[in-house]
Amino acid sequence: MARLAILAGNGDLPLRLAGLRADAVQICFSGVQHVLGRDAEEHAFEKMGALFAALKDKGVSEVVMAGAMSRPPLDPTAFDDVMTALAPRLLAAMQGGDDALLRLVVEIFEEQGFKVLGAHEVDPELTVCAGLLAGAPLSDHSLKDAERAIDILSALGPLDVGQGAVVENGLCLGIETLQGTDALLGFVAQTPKTLRKGGGVFVKAPKRGQDLRVDMPTIGPNTVKAAAAAGLSAIVLAADAVIILAQDETLSLAQAAGITLIAQDF
Structure with a gap:
């Protein structure tokens, strides 16, 4: 070797x-x-x-x-x-x-x-194939929010902006920038209740053309905790292209918080 x-x-x-x-x-x-x-x-x-x-x-x-x-x-x-x-x-x-x-x-x-x-x-076990990992299947409403977030990330990819976006009820509540995922979810958590209707989907995916050898998107237990604090209902990952740290703990936290965690092919 x-x-x-x-x-x-x-x-x-x-x-x-x-x-x-x-x-x-x-x-x-x-x-x-x-x-x-x-x-x-x-x-x-x-x-x-x-x-x-x-x-x-x-x-x-x-x-x-x-x-x-x-x-x-x-x-x-x-x-x-x-x-x-x-x-x-x-x-x-x-x-x-x-x-x-x-x-x-x-x-x-x-x-x-x-x-x-x-x-x-x-370590091939860092990523997961497409499938439901925790929680209930995405509702039609959440599925539309996820698709909207994916469209936003696809549009921003050539500008090298970020690897995550949060959409709720069709509206973008935040985009991940240089400050990272924790900052994004913290910002969403501070959004006035008058601007929200509940739920929301966080999508995490590589930027288009990104070299996954050196900058693969990553989530872990703290991501799930921050998503729960932000009142989100789902986390959607790009299958085989996002690292899940402390996988058992991450999935357990999502299940306990009632957060859907799903990987899908984009």
Whole structure:
């Protein structure tokens, strides 16, 4: 089996992958939160040449990027030769959305001879096939709201805006932006009752053309709790294209809250 390196951001996903692949090299980055233990090696984004060399010295041929990573400030005076050569491309990509930057990061690792895997390729049980996962089947009303949310996400996909939308009674209550799912659902929860009629559907799906190896949409127990607090009746996921963390707990929480959780082909 090829040796894997886990490039870790924040959250539980890197831990899960590390538990599955005990031989994997665990990498964290200066200025980026993570929950890995002492086995993780810390590297600086300014020293990408040192990172590539370290991975190759350890016989790594595959890498997976897992967990949320912020964009820490870079110190150009600390760039090594490799990073200095990469900087113009990276800085240009940073002016675009996350998709452009992540596609470039994948390209750079591939240029260095590494195969970039998605977390779902390391652990296929992270995603689910189409089907009802918890709660009752979607009502006709909720189905129309879900279709409306899917249309909104499809229209916004080329603009690299977000991976989620909430629709209730045909009206869009919120769109996921850079702040993420929790912020979206928190915003919906604060919507005045005079503007709502109850229920509502949260749809989570990749942006069109998104590289699922490095930025697959993710939900978990906190998503269900936030959806319940926002008074939503359903969560609709793109089948085989959204990671469900702590799957048993997530489905149990949805069932207990009376929230329909369903995966479907878009």
